[in-house]
Amino acid sequence: MANPRDPSAAPFVVQRNLVDQVVDYLTEAILASRFAPGERLSEAGLAAELGISRAPVREAARLMESRGLLVSRPRRGFFVRTLDVAELSDVFDLRIGLERHAFERVMTRFDAAIEQRLHRQISRLCEVAAGDDEGLKIEEDLAFHRLVFELADNARLARAFDDLSFELRLCITLITRTHETPESIAASHWRLLEALKSGDPQRCRDEVDYHIGVARDSVIERLADHAGVARG
Amino acid sequence: MANPRDPSAAPFVVQRNLVDQVVDYLTEAILASRFAPGERLSEAGLAAELGISRAPVREAARLMESRGLLVSRPRRGFFVRTLDVAELSDVFDLRIGLERHAFERVMTRFDAAIEQRLHRQISRLCEVAAGDDEGLKIEEDLAFHRLVFELADNARLARAFDDLSFELRLCITLITRTHETPESIAASHWRLLEALKSGDPQRCRDEVDYHIGVARDSVIERLADHAGVARG
DNA sequence: TCGGCACAAACTGTCGACAGTCGGCAATCG
DNA sequence: CGATTGCCGACTGTCGACAGTTTGTGCCGA
Numbered sequence: 001m002a003n004p005r006d007p008s009a010a011p012f013v014v015q016r017n018l019v020d021q022v023v024d025y026l027t028e029a030i031l032a033s034r035f036a037p038g039e040r041l042s043e044a045g046l047a048a049e050l051g052i053s054r055a056p057v058r059e060a061a062r063l064m065e066s067r068g069l070l071v072s073r074p075r076r077g078f079f080v081r082t083l084d085v086a087e088l089s090d091v092f093d094l095r096i097g098l099e100r101h102a103f104e105r106v107m108t109r110f111d112a113a114i115e116q117r118l119h120r121q122i123s124r125l126c127e128v129a130a131g132d133d134e135g136l137k138i139e140e141d142l143a144f145h146r147l148v149f150e151l152a153d154n155a156r157l158a159r160a161f162d163d164l165s166f167e168l169r170l171c172i173t174l175i176t177r178t179h180e181t182p183e184s185i186a187a188s189h190w191r192l193l194e195a196l197k198s199g200d201p202q203r204c205r206d207e208v209d210y211h212i213g214v215a216r217d218s219v220i221e222r223l224a225d226h227a228g229v230a231r232g
Numbered sequence: 233m234a235n236p237r238d239p240s241a242a243p244f245v246v247q248r249n250l251v252d253q254v255v256d257y258l259t260e261a262i263l264a265s266r267f268a269p270g271e272r273l274s275e276a277g278l279a280a281e282l283g284i285s286r287a288p289v290r291e292a293a294r295l296m297e298s299r300g301l302l303v304s305r306p307r308r309g310f311f312v313r314t315l316d317v318a319e320l321s322d323v324f325d326l327r328i329g330l331e332r333h334a335f336e337r338v339m340t341r342f343d344a345a346i347e348q349r350l351h352r353q354i355s356r357l358c359e360v361a362a363g364d365d366e367g368l369k370i371e372e373d374l375a376f377h378r379l380v381f382e383l384a385d386n387a388r389l390a391r392a393f394d395d396l397s398f399e400l401r402l403c404i405t406l407i408t409r410t411h412e413t414p415e416s417i418a419a420s421h422w423r424l425l426e427a428l429k430s431g432d433p434q435r436c437r438d439e440v441d442y443h444i445g446v447a448r449d450s451v452i453e454r455l456a457d458h459a460g461v462a463r464g
Numbered sequence: 465t466c467g468g469c470a471c472a473a474a475c476t477g478t479c480g481a482c483a484g485t486c487g488g489c490a491a492t493c494g
Numbered sequence: 495c496g497a498t499t500g501c502c503g504a505c506t507g508t509c510g511a512c513a514g515t516t517t518g519t520g521c522c523g524a
Contacts, residue, residue: 055507308505
């Protein structure tokens with residue numbers, strides 16, 4: 001072993017290219033609602049704001065379009081993605097399909113090590129659930145589900161979830177608060193782990209459907225309120 | 233001649249931007265194996281070959297990277313995607329997850345109109361299955377599954393399948409022939425339609441699993457042969 | 465007062481160019 | 495003779511600029 005330059009290892013000194021930096025900047029800005037949904041993003045304006053040329057901005061925007069955070073209209077430029085109730089419903093429906101599959105795969109290879117990792121992540125989620133940082137709750141919640149996909153041992157499946165995650169975050173960003181009480185958050189995830197442990201596919205599937213269904217209904221309900229307020 | 237300013241015909245005769253044209257060009261070239269898997273693509277070379285500048289080529293390549301047909305290495309450029317057996321297995325496993333979900337949704341809204349559309353598509357598939365055009369068989373086969381996703385009435389789900397389709401085509405491109413006899417192709421798809429018609433979720437799911445499983449095993453087996461020949 | 469037309473501003477799509485970096489090759493040293 | 499180092503070519507990342515298009519505005523006529 002001991003080759004100091006292991007190509008698989010992360011580089012020590014990362015010279016991040018501008019595109020990645022712009023992607024991070026825009027992603028953070030959109031998810032923090034610093035850009036309004038539907039707002040037009042000017043390439044030149046962003047480039048000037050960041051002190052760079054338009055080329056990296058364009059590439060970053062294209063990348064974010066593929067992630068579903070921006071949409072482009074030919075000759076019109078890029079706009080912050082908006083989600084109506086129908087699209088939002090589609091997103092959560094697809095999530096159900098993906099999570100059912102991931103949980104099923106995890107169940108087939110469930111063991112003590114997997115249980116421990118999931119246990120730890122739920123504990124972490126419980127810790128932040130009692131606090132006030134809504135963004136942190138969301139991230140730890142998604143981190144649990146991301147862990148499930150990682151444990152499902154299918155990189156392509158995990159990537160599909162990652163792609164969807166950006167849109168999920170966008171859904172959640174559209175509303176102010178998402179979650180139930182800390183107790184219900186914890187209980188819901190513990191039940192998922194118990195279902196995995198049981199080895200009963202039907203029970204696991206039902207639990208996933210319920211878990212995602214609750215999240216979907218919560219987001220949809222609050223989005224409806226939001227839209228009502230915005231237009232009322 | 234083609235005056236680009238013709239608003240009356242706008243929806244159909246849009247002046248396609250260079251990026252889309254390059255995407256089509258590269259996609260066709262890769263899927264037709266005119267570029268070898270793993271081959272490096274030079275931006276400047278492609279730009280010169282097509283008589284355009286590098287900017288549209290870069291954007292097109294980035295788009296194709298998000299579709300999984302190219303991979304980029306920082307400061308090295310773009311390479312034609314290669315798929316090993318593990319990745320290929322992942323792709324088909326994700327496909328099973330997506331198709332299970334799509335078929336389930338179609339079943340819940342199954343009616344005569346849906347049956348007719350699927351029936352027609354299978355008939356079309358049967359027609360070409362007897363011929364020699366392997367590419368056409370693949371396209372009509374995928375068109376059937378694409379139709380199922382369309383009938384599932386979830387745009388995000390369909391997009392997930394479309395994304396996967398590029399990689400599926402890439403899988404299939406890696407091998408010369410994919411399919412069984414015309415009879416088995418037909419029978420396999422008719423059974424899927426029958427399963428949908430039965431309204432039995434478990435039967436439908438089993439049929440999907442079998443259908444995709446056969447395709448997966450076929451591709452994997454032939455890829456293994458291919459690799460063996462290539463390296464033997 | 466209102467609708468249509470023309471002009472102007474802003475922006476995107478595309479281009480050519482430059483600088484920094486990476487991989488390969490050859491000369492050099494042990 | 496093998497390993498290392500420096501150099502060279504090729505290429506990517508980034509930049510500034512131009513042309514065509516779209517949007518918004520103001521003027522003119524009815």
